[in-house]
Amino acid sequence: xxxxxxxxxxxxxxxVALRSIRARAQGRVYRVGLLGPxxxxxxxxxxxxxxxKAFRKQGYAVGTNLVFETRAAKGQINLLPQLVDELxxxxxxxxxxxxxxxxxAAKEHAKVPVVVFNSGDPVATHLVAxxxxxxxNLTGLSEIAAELSAKRLQLLxxxxxxxxxxxxxxxxxxxxxxxxxxxxxxxxxxxxxxVQPLGVREPEDxxxxxxxxxxxxxxxxxxxxxSLTLLNRKRVFDYATAHKLPAIYEYDALVRDGGLMSYGPDxxxxxxxxxxxxxxxxxxxxPADLPLEVPTRFLLVINQKSADAIGLQIPQSTLARADEVIx
Numbered sequence: 001x002x003x004x005x006x007x008x009x010x011x012x013x014x015x016v017a018l019r020s021i022r023a024r025a026q027g028r029v030y031r032v033g034l035l036g037p038x039x040x041x042x043x044x045x046x047x048x049x050x051x052x053k054a055f056r057k058q059g060y061a062v063g064t065n066l067v068f069e070t071r072a073a074k075g076q077i078n079l080l081p082q083l084v085d086e087l088x089x090x091x092x093x094x095x096x097x098x099x100x101x102x103x104x105a106a107k108e109h110a111k112v113p114v115v116v117f118n119s120g121d122p123v124a125t126h127l128v129a130x131x132x133x134x135x136x137n138l139t140g141l142s143e144i145a146a147e148l149s150a151k152r153l154q155l156l157x158x159x160x161x162x163x164x165x166x167x168x169x170x171x172x173x174x175x176x177x178x179x180x181x182x183x184x185x186x187x188x189x190x191x192x193x194x195v196q197p198l199g200v201r202e203p204e205d206x207x208x209x210x211x212x213x214x215x216x217x218x219x220x221x222x223x224x225x226x227s228l229t230l231l232n233r234k235r236v237f238d239y240a241t242a243h244k245l246p247a248i249y250e251y252d253a254l255v256r257d258g259g260l261m262s263y264g265p266d267x268x269x270x271x272x273x274x275x276x277x278x279x280x281x282x283x284x285x286x287p288a289d290l291p292l293e294v295p296t297r298f299l300l301v302i303n304q305k306s307a308d309a310i311g312l313q314i315p316q317s318t319l320a321r322a323d324e325v326i327x
Contacts, residue, residue, distance in 0.1 A: 027065065028065065029064075029065055029066070029067060030060065030065060030066050030067070030093045030094075030282050031067050031069055031090060031091055031092045031093050032055075032066060032067070032068055032069070032092065032093065032094055032095075032096060032278060033068075033069045033070075033071070033087040033090065033092040033094070033095040033096065033112070034048070034051075034068055034069070034070045034071070034095075034096050034097075034098075035070075035071050035072075035080070035083060035084065035087060035095060035096070035097045035098070035102045035105070035106060036070075036071075036072045036073070036097070036098045036099065036102060036227070037072070037073045037075070037077060037080065037098070037099045037101050037102050037226070037227035038072060038073070038074065038075060038099075038227035038230055038231055039072060039074065039230075039231070040070070040072040040074070041068070041070040041072060046253050046267060047098060047267065047271065048068075048070075050267050050268050050270075050271040051096075051271040051274065051275060053268070053271070054268070054271040054272045054274070054275035054276075055275045055278075055279075057272065057275070058275055058276070058279045060279075069087060069090045069092060071083040071086060071087055073101075073102075073227070075203075075227050075228060075231050077101045077173075077227070080101060080102055080104075080105035081105050081108070081109050083105075084105050084106055084109040084110055085109060087110070088109070088110065088111045088112075092112045093112065093281075093282055094112055094113050094114070094115060094278050094281045094282060095110050095112050095113070095114050095115070096114075096115045096116075096117070096274060096278060097114060097115075097116050097117070097119070097140075098117060098118045098119075099118050099119060099174075099176075099226060099227060100119040100120050100125060100127075100174055100175060100176030100177070100226070101174060101226075101227075102116075102119075103116040103119040103122070103127055103138070103140075104127070106138070107127060107136070107137070107138050110137070112137075113137055113138075113139075113281045113286070113287045114137055114138040114139075114140070114287065115138075115139055115140045115274055115277045115278050115281065115287070116138060116139075116140030116141065117140055117141045117270055117271075117273075117274045118141075118143070118270075119140065119141075119143075119176055120143060120145050120175075120176030120177065120179055120180060121142055121143065121144070121145050121176070121179060122134070122138075122140065122142055122292060123142065124179055125175050125176050125179065128292065131291055131292045131294070132291045133288070133289075133291070134287060134288060134290065134291070134292060135288050136287070136288055137287050137288070138287050139277055139281075139287040139288075139290040139291075139292055140274065140277065140292055140293070141270060141273055141274060141277075141292060141293050141294070141295065142292045142293075142294050143265060143294075143295065144294060144295075145176075145179060145180045145183060148180075148250075148263070148264060148265075148298075149180050149181075149183040149184035149187055149222075150183065150184070150187030150190075150191075151263055151298075152184070152222055152248050152250070152263050152264075153166060153184055153187055153188055153191055153193055153222065153248075154191060155248060155261070155263050155300065155318070156220050156222065156246060156247075156248040156261075157191055157193065158315065158317075158318050159246060159248075159260075159261060159302075159312070159314045159315070159318050160219070160220055160246040160312060160314075161315075162219060163193065163219040163220040163246065164192070164193060164194065164219050165193070165194045165195075165196055165218045165219050165220075166184075166188065166193055166194070166195055166196065166218060166219065166220045166221065166222050167196040167198055167209075167213055167218035167220070167221045167222070167245075168181055168184055168185075168195050168196065168197055168198060168221075168222045168223075168224070169198050169200060169206075169209060169221065169222070169223045169224065169229055169236065170198075170199055170200070170223075170224035170226075170229065171199070171200060171201065171224070171226045171227075171228045171229060172199030172200065172201055173201045174226050174228075176226075177224045177226050178199075180224045181195075181197065181199070181224060184222060185197070195222075196212075196213075196216065196218050198212060198213070200228060200229070200232075201228075202228070203228070203231070203232055206232050206235050206236075210235075210239050213239070213243070217243070218245065219245070219246075220245055220246045220247060220248070221236065221239075221240055221245055221246075221247035221248070222247070222248050222249075223236055223247065223248075223249050223250070223254075224250065225249065225250040225251055225254065230254075233254060233257065233259070234258070236259075237257075237258045237259055237306075240259075240260065240310070241306070241309050241310060244310040244311055244312075245310065246260055246261075246307075246310065246312055247259060247260050247261075248260065248261050248262060248263065249261070249262040249264075250262060250263075250264040251264050251267065252264070252267070252299050252301040252324070253267070255301045255302070255303045255306075255326060256301075256303075256326065258303070258306060259303060259306065260302070260303055260306045260307060260310070260312070261300070261301065261302045261303065262299070262300070262301050263298065263299070263300050263301075264298060264299065265295035265297065265298055265299075266295065266297035266298065266299050269295055269296065269297045270295055273293040273295065274293075276293070277290055277293060299323045299324070300321060300322045300323050301322060301323060301324045301325075301326065302314060302318075302319065302322045302324070302325050302326065303326045304325055304326060304327050305326070305327065
């Protein structure tokens with residue numbers, strides 16, 4: 001019986017052992033840290049899925065020559081420095097961060113090179129000195145947020161021509177997101193729109209924002225995406241549907257989750273650019289010498305079912321321009 005149990009244990013651990021042997025045979029195993037402000041990085045996380053594919057194109061395979069060490073603050077931004085310290089103890093080769101607050105925590109506490117994405121405009125927020133010469137220990141992606149904010153308002157107006165006042169939800173404690181609000185507010189004037197500012201700082205603030213919209217109804221909604229708004233996205237979807245308000249979001253994942261429409265960088269390209277920078281760091285380049293990358297592909301995605309739910313007939317010209325219409 002003992003011999004049989006030993007055999008079963010050996011068979012059960014064989015796949016792990018084989019992976020370890022393959023990793024040693026292929027050389028060094030790189031440790032990449034992932035730090036996010038919101039939900040944990042599950043296997044189904046769109047960013048993690050896209051990042052894994054992007055690293056594969058660079059010749060890395062998770063479980064053989066690449067290991068992810070992940071941490072997520074679950075909306076508790078005050079925990080980020082502690083999570084960076086935990087990652088510091090994991091013998092990382094590079095740390096990749098999603099969002100502006102995580103980028104700040106990494107810049108201040110990380111002991112390894114940092115690659116940031118989804119952090120807004122790193123120059124405007126003083127994460128880096130310039131796009132061409134970031135300086136310090138940090139590089140990554142810049143999302144040209146000002147131009148995108150204006151484009152989102154324009155697309156919302158094209159999809160729903162009667163829109164005049166747009167309620168804008170953003171995390172007022174996040175400088176990167178606040179800059180996006182300011183960019184949208186500035187762009188609204190040129191589109192004959194008015195932005196209704198609804199900055200939130202905690203989940204309870206969404207109730208106050210909805211009450212403000214009840215008292216002073218807008219014609220549409222623009223939601224800026226960070227961990228706070230993302231964790232409360234269903235409440236925004238439900239409010240928009242109940243009040244038949246067209247709403248635009250920043251990423252297509254939100255449209256697949258029930259939002260009406262989105263315009264933003266192609267997530268796959270963003271992860272490809274981030275993985276390219278991380279690969280260069282792993283091969284010895286210094287972040288200070290790596291210019292920030294800027295996305296070149298942008299997706300307009302529309303959820304037809306959500307449009308039908310609010311009785312919105314989106315013009316055919318807008319539907320024809322969409323990269324994807326979800327039926």
